[in-house]
Amino acid sequence: MKTALSNTLVARGLIILLMIVTLLPFIAMFSAALAPQGTYPNGLQWPADPQWGNFVRAFEVSKMDQLLLSSTLIVLGVVPISVLIATMAGYGLAKLTTNKYKWLYLAFVFGLTLPFEAVITPLYYEVRALGLLNTRFAIILPLIGLYMPFGVYWMRAHFLNVPHDLTEAAQLDGATRWKEFWLVQVPLARPAIMSLTILLFLWTWNQFLLPVVLVQDPMQRTMAGALGAFQGQWGTDIPLLCAGALLILAPTIVLFLMFQRQFVAALMQGAVKG
Amino acid sequence: MAGLTLRSVRKNYGEVPVIKGVDLDIAHGEFVVFVGPSGCGKSTLLRMIAGLEDISDGQIGIGDRVVNDVEPRDRGVAMVFQSYALYPHMSVYDNVGFGLKLAGTPRDIRDRKIREAAKVLQMEHLLDRRPAQLSGGQRQRVAIGRAIVRQPDVFLFDEPLSNLDAALRGDMRMELARLHRDLDATMIYVTHDQVEAMTLADKIVVLDAGIVQQVGSPLDLYNRPANLFVAGFIGAPKMNLVSARVAAVDDSGLTLASDALAAPVVLPGGIAAANGDGVTLGIRPHDLQVESNGPFRGQVQLVERLGNETIIRIALSDGVEITAALPGQGAFAIGSTIALGLRPEAAHIFDASGMRL
Amino acid sequence: MTAWLFIAPAAIAYAAFVLVPLAMSFYYSFLRWDGIGEARFHGLTNYLTVLTDPKLLQIIGNAFQLVGYFTIIPVLLGLAVASVIRGHMAGPFGTATRTILFLPQVIPLVAAGIAWSWMFASTGVVNQGLRAIGMSDWARGWLGDFVWALPAVGIIGAWVLLGLCTMLLVTGITKIDPSLYEAARLDGARPWHEFRYITLPGLRQEIAVCVTLTVISALASFDIVYISTLGGPGITTTVPGLEIYRLAFAHRQVGLASALAIVLMVLVLISIAPIQWFAREKK
Secondary structure (H helix, E strand, C coil): HHHHHHHHHHHHHHHHHHHHHHHHHHHHHHHHCCCCCCCCCCCCCCCCCCCCHHHHHHHHHHCHHHHHHHHHHHHHHHHHCCCCCCCCHHHHHHHHHCHHHHHHHHHHHHHHHHHHHHHHHHHHHHHHHHHCCCCCCCHHHHHHHHHHHHHHHHHHHHCCCCCCCHHHHHCCCCHHHHHHHHHHHHHHHHHHHHHHHHHHHHHHHHHHHHHHCCCCCHHCCCCHHHHHHHHHHHHCCCCHHHHHHHEEEEEHHHHHHCCCHHHHHHHHHHHHHH | CCEEEEEEEEEEECCEEEEEEEEECCCCEEEEEEEECCCCCHHHHHHHHHCCCCCCCCEECCCCCCCCCCCCCHHHHECCCCCCCCCCCCCCHHHHHHHHHCCCCCCCHHHHHHHHHHHHHCHHCCCCCCHCCCHHHHHHEEEEEEEHHHCCCCEEEECCCCCCCCCHHHHHHHHHHHHHHHHEEEEEEEEECHHHHHHHCEEEEEEEEEEEEEEEEHHHHHHHEEEEHHHHHCCCCCCCEEEEEEEECCEEEEEECCCCCCEEEECCCCCCCCCCCCCEECCCCCHEEEEECEEEEEEEEEEEEECCEEEEEEEECCCCCCEEEEEECCCCCCCCCCEEEEEHHEEEECCCCCCEE | CCCHHHHCCCCCCHHHHHHHHHHHHHHHHCCCCCCCCCEEEECCHHHHHHHHCHHHHHHHHHHHHHHHHHHHHHHEEEEHHHHCCCCCHHHHHHHHHHHHHHHHHCHHHHHHHHHHHHCCCCCCCCHHHHHCCCCCHHHHHHHHHCCCCCHHHHHHHHHHHHHHHHHHHHHHHHHHCCCHHHHHHCCCCCCCHHEEEEEEEEHHHHHHHHHHHHHHHCCCCCHHHHHHHCCCCCCCCCCCCHHHHHHHHCCCCHHHHHHHHHHHHHHHHHHHHHHHHHHHHCC
């Protein structure tokens, strides 16, 4: 009994330590963000005269409103269509094909471990040839393609677990494949689709490599890409940089806190399946 | 009004034949049961009728139409699955009405039909629930309801009762029989349980290894099994089978003898066998009785007292064991010797290839 | 036929923006090309350079050193936490833990890079802490230090991945039947034995997941390095991802960049394959 109790205490202690380590960088950024502008803050301390105005200035210089708009447009361009076509393909691969088409599935899966860096150079020339360089489409179109391995893999795994009887019952009820997909399979796949949506949202919002290479104008980038540009421009003004970074983080963190349960579930499953 | 015809229907999975040429006629309104051990091809045959499996060779006709290349939804069939296959995200109402909705049936007609079906199945109070909130028996009703509203020519049931407990199974069996009477529809029912087959069927089709072994009414099959397989499959407890040879044939009958038999068995005439033929003598446990000089003499191995009858198992002299179901609560001691006799007209004789003589 | 209609949109997107670029990468890797002028066939020279040039070899080596930090720290710490908790984290404490430990997964890596650049700065929190415990000699500008920059970058990655790995392992351990531990104790097992013979085998799948994930993010790292050090000082923290970017877009050596890209892809594949095999064996 005694060991069990001390075990719990050790466990709690360890976890609290982990939480502190996790939170420390955020707290450090926050304390630096409140330091007087242009100064070089010294470690973690509550500033004598907290400069809340830094956040306002960061909002203005980073043009936060435009950044939010740009990121939102990119997410809207990428996520719904990726989820839709990945769901369709997942269903097609799980329910409509025989083992003969295993190679098609394997072709998708091959992309799962592909580092984006491996294709970034040709993507640049491809996007340039399409005349899309420096537009949001330079990020949107390649991301849709790059998400297919995971999306298809994810949805196929879901559809494989749907009993085949349901498909047959729908067939006997007179459903075409298309109707079966929309009226039976998609409603049943809601949890899987939700998780995929959350993951793709996060990955898009946080995408950095593509905007850095393909889009010069920070106003056409994702949040992460814009943050990179912001750092490039204000990297020496630590209070402003930290205030800006925190502002840029805020929308995701607010969303995360609101849908904490769904996010955690999606990230865990995403890890396990990916 | 639709019967069903199967003409040399075959099914191969790659090189492996699973249905090896089935011919069958089913009249409108018949209740036909496909029965056989697992893996005999009965479900495959049903699914071929439904259109869920391709037909490798042969022809299936529903009514006067060949349906080989007709989509399942256009065949005029409805199916109740073993797992029920209810749509988990829809209410009972929507589950039952899904087929009608897809067919574009107007809302008011749809509503009337769903409620009628619900009434027939006494599940009006369940219409708003989801499948997950239902018991096994209730799900079963919904699955049947879904089939009923479509007013199909042919109902197909794939082991529909196997997921229910024994008591519920009995109730549902009676319910299905009543439905068949009320709906005046053709029903094809697949099961591995010969009791279901015997109690429900107008006509039983016994399948084994992808081949039809016998087609007939339940009592036909019970009284005159066409071969050893049917003899062993239909009836419980199982028919006893004892090897013997023909010792004498004359006008009055034939005499069988064997090392296992304590006395020769004399059977009435009219059986086409020749002196010296090796045959199998089949005798149902219920056709045996205690008879001090009966041919089946052996030691009692096992006694099961059921109250209304007593099942005993005895070992004959050559070690072959046979089972007898004796009326009443007779006192049998394990290890004691007993002799059993049979009514000659209850004997079944099969030739060396297993066919009935 | 219907199957194709369902699969085609995804297949086209995948082909257009992954398979075609990949094929082009492969093609470029045999060229000597500045991205503008005429390209010349260069044979295997680019690959030979990648595999012999000391600078590039050091860069590839850096990526593997990062694996040490990105993978080993989160997995070991996660295992330690999981095996002492060994149970569900329910209630508000559990929710708080999950929320906080997942924060680094939700934010962009760029933000992690910025936060830690400040942590590791010469007046940053790390040095502040060192001075507070009397180790002022150790204080330095970590990310500018030739010896310590790479480990510092490794710590950033470890910080990002720690929470996820911990939660995966904690969740994994709740799936192990507790009666196994009781049976082992009756069999005379010590805590170490319990860990060795029950916890570790039971977590095999989850460990494989963590290792796969962290190895990929180490080998293919880009964001963190780009923000925190830009590969410096010198090339002590340069990783293949960053070098591909620099070669292709700054030095205009598209062929060499592509060869490095292909090598990186292959390295990831051969690093992951044995882990997947190890995880599958169980079934």
